[in-house]
Amino acid sequence: LPRHSLGRVAIAMDALAVLLHATVAFQSGRHLSHAGRHAATAAWHALPRAALRMEVEDDSFMLRSLGAMKEQFNELTEQLQDPEVVGDSRRLQQVSKDRARLEKRVVAYDEYVKLKQELADAKEILAEESDPEIREMAREEIRPLETRIEELYDKLQVLLLPSDPNDDKNVVVEIRAGAGGDEAAIWVGDLVKVYQKFAESQGWQMAPVTLQASENGGYTLATLEVTGESVYSKLKYEAGVHRVQRVPATETQGRVHTSTATVAIMPEVSEVEVELDPKDIQLTTARSSGAGGQNVNKVETAVDLVHLPTGIRIFCQQERSQLKNKERALSLLRSRLYEMELEKQQSEVAAKRLAQVGSGSRSEKIRTYNYKDNRCTDHRLGHNFPLSQFLGGDIDNVISMCIASDQKTQLQELAEAR
Numbered sequence: 304l305p306r307h308s309l310g311r312v313a314i315a316m317d318a319l320a321v322l323l324h325a326t327v328a329f330q331s332g333r334h335l336s337h338a339g340r341h342a343a344t345a346a347w348h349a350l351p352r353a354a355l356r357m358e359v360e361d362d363s364f365m366l367r368s369l370g371a372m373k374e375q376f377n378e379l380t381e382q383l384q385d386p387e388v389v390g391d392s393r394r395l396q397q398v399s400k401d402r403a404r405l406e407k408r409v410v411a412y413d414e415y416v417k418l419k420q421e422l423a424d425a426k427e428i429l430a431e432e433s434d435p436e437i438r439e440m441a442r443e444e445i446r447p448l449e450t451r452i453e454e455l456y457d458k459l460q461v462l463l464l465p466s467d468p469n470d471d472k473n474v475v476v477e478i479r480a481g482a483g484g485d486e487a488a489i490w491v492g493d494l495v496k497v498y499q500k501f502a503e504s505q506g507w508q509m510a511p512v513t514l515q516a517s518e519n520g521g522y523t524l525a526t527l528e529v530t531g532e533s534v535y536s537k538l539k540y541e542a543g544v545h546r547v548q549r550v551p552a553t554e555t556q557g558r559v560h561t562s563t564a565t566v567a568i569m570p571e572v573s574e575v576e577v578e579l580d581p582k583d584i585q586l587t588t589a590r591s592s593g594a595g596g597q598n599v600n601k602v603e604t605a606v607d608l609v610h611l612p613t614g615i616r617i618f619c620q621q622e623r624s625q626l627k628n629k630e631r632a633l634s635l636l637r638s639r640l641y642e643m644e645l646e647k648q649q650s651e652v653a654a655k656r657l658a659q660v661g662s663g664s665r666s667e668k669i670r671t672y673n674y675k676d677n678r679c680t681d682h683r684l685g686h687n688f689p690l691s692q693f694l695g696g697d698i699d700n701v702i703s704m705c706i707a708s709d710q711k712t713q714l715q716e717l718a719e720a721r
Contacts (some may be wrong), residue, residue: 365459365460365463366412368463369408369409369412369415369459369463370412372405372408372409372412373409373412373413375405376402376405376406376409379398379401379402379405380402382398383395383398383399383402400471407462408459408462408463411455411458411459411462412459414455415452415455415456415459418448418451418452418455419452421444421448422445422448422449422452425441425444425445425448426441426445428441429441429442429445460714461710461714464710464713464714465713467535467536467539469535469539469570470533470535470536471532471533471535471536472534472535472570472571472572473528473529473530473531473534473535473570473571474528474529474534474535474538474539474568474569474570474571474638475512475526475527475528475529475568475569475571475634475635475638475639476498476525476526476527476528476529476538476541476566476567476568476569477524477525477526477527477566477567477569478491478494478495478522478524478525478526478527478564478565478566478567479491479523479524479564479565479567480517480521480522480523480524480564481544481562481563481564481565482561482562482563483547483560483561483562483563484562485517485518485519485520485521485551485553486547486551486553486560486562487521487562487563487564488517488519488520488521488522488523489517489519489520489521489551489552490521490545490547490562490563490564491521491522491523491524491525491564492520492521492522492525493521493547493694494525494545494564494566495522495525495527496696497693497694497696497698498527498529498538498541498696499696500695500696501696501697501698501699502529502531503696504696504697504699505531505532505534505537505699506531506532507529507530507531507532507534508529508530508531509527509528509529509530510527510528510530510621511525511526511527511528511621512526512527512528512619512621512631512635513525513526513617513618513619513621514526519553526635528571528631535568535570537699537702537706538568539568540702540705540706541566541568541669541698541702542566542567542568542669543565543566543668543669543670544563544564544565544566544668544669545563545564545565545566545669545670545672546561546562546563546668546670546671546672547561547562547563547564547671547672547674548560548561548671548672548673548674548675549672549673549674549675550674550675559675563668567642569638569639569641569642570638570641570642571634571637571638572637572638572641579633579636579637579640583610583611583612584608584609584610584611584636585608585609585611586606586607586608586609586629587606587607588603588604588605588606588607588625589603589605589606589607589620590603590604590605603625604620604622604623604624604625604628605618605619605620605625605628606618606619606620606625606628606629606631606632608629608632608633608636610636610640613640613643615636615639615640617632617635617636617639618632619631619632619635668682669681669682669683670682672690672693673690674690676690677689677690677691678690679692679693679701681701681704681705683705683708684701684704684705684708686704688700688701
């Protein structure tokens with residue numbers, strides 16, 4: 304126990320000793336003297352007060368961690384008033400970001416401490432007061448306080464879970480046609496539209512990097528760049544195989560076909576995080592195809608990049624200049640190499656988290672979309688959703704359930720570790 308609680312423990316132990324003596328006397332038929340009765344009454348009142356004060360002064364690891372976070376939060380708040388910080392835009396942005404990251408935890412912690420004190424005061428009144436009306440008022444205060452404190456405790460446990468260092472990053476979304484031929488390519492096109500709608504609903508920006516069109520519609524490969532606030536924290540739950548069951552437009556006999564598309568979510572990384580050796584890169588240029596103006600079609604603005612050690616190939620022609628296409632291609636290469644390293648690390652961990660969807664493997668089927676029954680089944684959650692909801696880009700609820708499931712798993716792992 305912390306030192307400041309030892310006095311409370313001593314009081315509680317003394318009170319218990321007096322009450323034990325009184326109980327033994329009562330059970331044996333002996334009468335207590337006036338002084339003995341007075342001591343037992345005083346002990347009865349002292350015991351809950353001591354226990355309550357120890358409860359308020361709880362010095363658990365969680366509360367110590369939150370106390371330290373509050374101190375850091377206050378320091379960051381002071382830094383926002385520092386002229387040196389205000390004058391440095393990069394430092395000001397970092398301080399503001401760090402403060403915002405702690406704010407939810409500090410607000411919840413302040414409310415938790417305040418309500419714990421109110422609960423202790425209400426219980427102390429209940430222990431000391433003899434007036435029935437005042438005691439009933441204290442009881443009425445205690446019930447909602449205990450409920451709210453329990454809710455806050457659970458919330459604080461979740462807020463203290465280790466966060467994914469990539470959660471704040473932008474992402475590169477790569478959607479590849481799988482089994483199903485032309486229908487799989489059309490399905491890739493449908494998924495692109497879904498994520499476009501979802502990005503718009505979140506206030507994110509989505510731009511195509513590579514779009515390899517299929518002859519009968521859709522894409523064999525769609526690479527998209529999504530930028531905004533905490534993009535990876537949500538889109539990472541979309542990684543995996545998306546299976547669709549429907550009657551293709553080209554099907555004359557009305558048979559249901561099954562097709563798949565693979566979605567990979569790669570966090571954007573800086574040059575510092577992934578270092579590229581120029582010797583490992585083979586780069587050629589070519590003229591861009593499609594619309595874009597005379598300059599784009601006559602000048603070699605497209606970039607074809609190959610990473611020799613891994614064989615990764617990236618073709619980028621979306622930008623109007625060769626330099627910008629090269630920068631985009633290198634950025635995409637860093638993201639893919641980073642993702643490969645992440646998958647390697649995750650495969651070495653026995654208890655894999657949901658952060659990259661179950662096992663973290665692209666080959667894992669995460670959802671089935673059944674057009675006949677208007678049903679979208681998330682296999683990780685074991686839950687069905689209306690297909691029309693998903694196709695409209697309304698997938699925030701599905702992702703929120705994945706996040707909650709992930710947090711539940713983390714809490715169970717922490718409990719088992721203790």
